[in-house]
Amino acid sequence: MQRFIIKDKQHISGGILKIIVDTRTGVNYLVSSGFGVSGMTPLLDKEGKIVIDKK
Template sequence: MSKNDRFEVLYQETGLKSEKAIFADKETGVNYLFIADGFGGGLTPLLDAEGKAVITK
């Protein structure tokens, strides 16, 4: 698996100055939430109601 194939985009929403996306790591199944707004942004594991990582199988 090449580096470019490791993550899959599950959801993506783009606006004029912002972007929201959910990525799934194909090796671990862990989902990540990415948010960018203007010149700032962040990436974090997506958590369920119990605080555990959301995993896509």
């Protein structure tokens, strides 16, 4: 089983945003690329808590 999977992907203004899930922990990450810089950060919900998929 792969550790990281792409949950969602969207093209926006010449760049790409992806939601990547760590299958071991369930943590969701927001990954950006093509905007001049690339980055990765945990995805947060409206209360500022890390989004975690239940196993």
